[in-house]
Amino acid sequence: MSIPMTQLGSRALHHEENPEVEREYDNLRALARAEADKRGDCYERSKRAYEDGDGARAKELSNQGKAHDAKMKEYNRQASDYIFRENNAPGRVDGDSIDLHGQFVEEAERILEQRIRADQARGQTHLHAIVGKGNHSSNHHVQKLKPKVEELCRELGLQYSTEENAGRIYINLQGGEPIPPQHGGYGGHQDQYQPPHHGQQQHGGQHRPPQHHQQHQEPEEETADGLIPLLLQKLEKACCAVM
Template identity: 85%
Template sequence: MSIPMTQLGSRAFHHEENPDVEREYDHLRDMARAEAQKRGDCFERSKRAYEDGDGARAKELSNQGKAHGAKVDEYNRQASEYIFRENNAPGRVDADSIDLHGQFVEEAERILEQRIRADQARGQTHLHAIVGKGNHSANHLQKLKPKVEELCRELGLSYSTEDNAGRIYINLQGGEPIPPQHGGYGGGNQDQGYQPHHGQQQGGQHRPPQQQHHQQQQQQQQEDDYDEGLLPLLLRKLEKACCTVM
């Protein structure tokens, strides 16, 4: 399935102003778009050649289109990994947070699901997903937030959405989604105003809400080796698990 070439916001780098980072990111996405245009042109010409009875030419053009499609995949993979690495560098987000700015929807879904499963396997209790408020998106429409919430429901995870819709707290081990007391950006103050949601099991069955009045404390410290261990692991997984566009 092809990843829609939709820019999610005017700024992919979600920290201090850094024209070099934005320039490199934009360059990679622009290269992907250029290859996508060439791919579409080849396929259109292939279709016309086939209709004209020139099967050999149609096949040649189709193969050229597929080659351009492979380059679309590669440039988008590079852009996704580059901006993920920049936005999630040590010191830019807390160890229990993940910044999805600059990702296409399908990319963000894949990255987040891998992170959720990795954190669950490590016994982590929660994850703080930074999705943005949609201020820079076309028509101010949020695209990452609904996908993150949908993924949580599919995985049966309870989550809380911040009132300004910029951050989502995900409970990884069951129970009520209690937001952390930091902001996810290297230890900033946490704004209050999260709205809790209970996830759904696959197939649409609602998870029974937890009835405990004494909520478990979910401020467990992350392993000290997070920065040195999980982030490189995720990047290696991304290289191996990058989806094929064609």
């Protein structure tokens, strides 16, 4: 399956401005697009040669198109690997997170599935997938990665939820409810997301723990525990008065 030649955002490097990194990434993608154009031209000329009855020329052009297709895929692979290393370098994301900025949709799907299966094999409980909010996407605020991540989770039978930071998706790797942990997260900082409590929705709204129910339960338990000693004291006083 071919990878769509669409850049997912104006900036592929997520963490800081680095013109050299962006330039190298853009250069690799540009080389891939050039090979894609050459591939298309060869296939079109091959089709015309075939229609003209020149089978040998048609086959030659078709082979040239396949060669350009292979080069295109190689340049895209290099770009994908390069930006992934930059965005996921040690210290830039936590161990339970993966940053998919700069990836084409099908590249992100492949990388994420590999990571999910590897983490599951290691017994990891969850994964934060950083997909971005789509604010800089070429189609005007249309998220491309997020729907694909959600689709992959459904295919793998995993539950997920959008975190308070809409550019992150929490994935439960063990099949349970997608309730993010209170700590951990991105770039070495603690995650500010507060997990929803039972009976509350996971999307939208403010999550407030049911503290009042706990406070009412404790006094009731204390009253019940002290009821019998209190009755005994009253009985002793009554007996003394009779005597």
